Amino acid sequence: MSYINLATIFLIFSACQANSENVTSILTTSNDIVAQTPAPISHSPGTTILERFNPPPGYDRQHCLTGSFGEYLRNLPLKPNESPVLFYDGSLKNSNKHAAVLDMDIGDRDLQQCADAIMRIRAEYFFKRKEYDQISYHFVNGFSADYNRWAKGERISVKGNTTKWYGNKSADYSYQNFRDYLTMVYIYAGTASLEKELKPKPIADLSIGDVFIRGGSPGHAMLIVDVALNETGKKVFMLAQSYMPAQSIHIVKNLENEKISPWYELNESEMILDTPSWNFYYAELRSF
Numbered sequence: 001m002s003y004i005n006l007a008t009i010f011l012i013f014s015a016c017q018a019n020s021e022n023v024t025s026i027l028t029t030s031n032d033i034v035a036q037t038p039a040p041i042s043h044s045p046g047t048t049i050l051e052r053f054n055p056p057p058g059y060d061r062q063h064c065l066t067g068s069f070g071e072y073l074r075n076l077p078l079k080p081n082e083s084p085v086l087f088y089d090g091s092l093k094n095s096n097k098h099a100a101v102l103d104m105d106i107g108d109r110d111l112q113q114c115a116d117a118i119m120r121i122r123a124e125y126f127f128k129r130k131e132y133d134q135i136s137y138h139f140v141n142g143f144s145a146d147y148n149r150w151a152k153g154e155r156i157s158v159k160g161n162t163t164k165w166y167g168n169k170s171a172d173y174s175y176q177n178f179r180d181y182l183t184m185v186y187i188y189a190g191t192a193s194l195e196k197e198l199k200p201k202p203i204a205d206l207s208i209g210d211v212f213i214r215g216g217s218p219g220h221a222m223l224i225v226d227v228a229l230n231e232t233g234k235k236v237f238m239l240a241q242s243y244m245p246a247q248s249i250h251i252v253k254n255l256e257n258e259k260i261s262p263w264y265e266l267n268e269s270e271m272i273l274d275t276p277s278w279n280f281y282y283a284e285l286r287s288f
Contacts, residue, residue, distance in 0.1 A: 045081060049238070049251070050074040052081075052100060055228035056260040059236055062208060062227040069288075070208035072125045073225045077103040078251075088112070088246040097276035098250035099262035102240065110246045111186035115194045115221045117242035117249045118211060120182055122288065123147070127178055135181075138197055139163060139188035150181045158188065191219035198286030203266065206235060210287045212273060212280040220278045225251070228263070236263040243277060252276055 046052035055061055064070035083101040085093040088110050104120075106112055112120060119137055126134040127147075135147035143163040145156060153169035195215030206227065213221040226238040239262075242249050252275055254261035264273065266282075273280040 047077055047103075048075045049078065049100070049226055052078055053226070053238070053251075053262065056236060056263055058230045059228040059263075060230075062229060062235075064208060067129075069122070069125055072128075073121070073208055073223075076121070076225065079103045079248075085248045085250050093247055097253050097255065099253050100251040102249040102251075104249055106242075106246055106248055107183070109183075110244075111183065112242055112246045113186075113190070113244050114242050115189065115191045115213070115219075116182075116186040116246070117240075118221055118223045119185060119189065119194065121223065121240075121249070123178075123182060127175075132173070137185050137189050138193045139185075140190060140193045141188070142193075143188070145181075145185055145189070147178070147181050150184075151177065156184055163188075191215040191221050192217075194221060195219075195286065198288060200283070201285045201287045203282040203285055206237060206266065206285060207287070208237075210285055212239075212284050213286050214278075214280065214284050220280075222252070222275065222278070222280075235266050236260060237266075238262055239264065239275060241275075241277065 044052055061074075062070075064074065079101045081100075085095060085098055085101060086106065087093055088106045088108060104124075123135045123137075126132065132148050132151060133146075137145055139145060141161065141163060143156075149165060150156070151173045152171050153167065154165045155167045155169070157164050157166045191213060192215040194211075195213045198211055198213065201210060206224065208224055208227045210224045211221055212224070213219075220241075220243075222239045222241045224237050225240045228236050239252050240249055241252060251262050254264050255276055256274055257265065264275075271282065273282065
């Protein structure tokens with residue numbers, strides 16, 4: 001099997017494709033400690049998720065430790081209001097289903113799709129903190145691609161069904177080399193591999209930084225980038241995604257409840273997560 005054919009197979013298994021399936025699950029709530037925030041939902045010119053969007057009335061943001069991944073997600077930079085979603089080739093996605101666009105490049109190849117965008121965001125967090133040993137993802141065939149080995153000079157060879165480390169280049173912890181590593185991950189990892197890496201999580205414990213994911217083809221993954229609670233412990237949350245073809249990472253609207261959009265409720269009566277692109281079972285919630 002050639003390099004191209006293996007890459008093609010991996011991309012097929014990791015692709016994000018539309019799905020209209022309706023699903024059900026069981027819902028419970030929890031009583032997390034919350035931080036006080038302004039009540040009205042705002043679509044201000046703020047440059048981060050935290051600055052631009054307030055929780056719905058009666059809700060306060062879930063507490064996040066300083067320096068945590070959750071705090072990092074809330075402070076992800078956003079492009080100006082009304083910015084469009086673009087595909088990797090610069091063309092416009094004709095859609096009004098997004099509330100904001102992350103100020104993060106897409107690359108110029110059709111690689112940074114749904115699971116890739118999540119892996120990118122988490123890897124960026126650890127790279128910024130120089131916690132390089134935390135950056136590691138499995139390929140679809142199970143191969144463990146550790147960033148530390150890549151940065152120390154090794155490279156990855158994929159020939160047919162055989163994947164292995166080789167070489168001994170000079171150590172390079174530059175940002176460009178980090179991005180080269182991620183490109184390799186995008187090619188050979190996806191929803192099928194990421195789902196296996198993540199741990200199932202009860203819906204009652206849903207938290208910022210968790211992932212809704214269904215691996216395979218079709219498959220999709222969405223990242224929870226913010227969570228808020230009311231006095232009874234009921235939660236609302238915000239979702240970010242890329243899709244197929246590779247496109248701007250964006251915050252999705254809640255088309256079912258425009259009064260609280262882009263927040264989503266954990267709703268006991270409906271018991272599904274219905275987004276503009278995909279429906280998930282609550283049982284498909286995962287955490288790193």
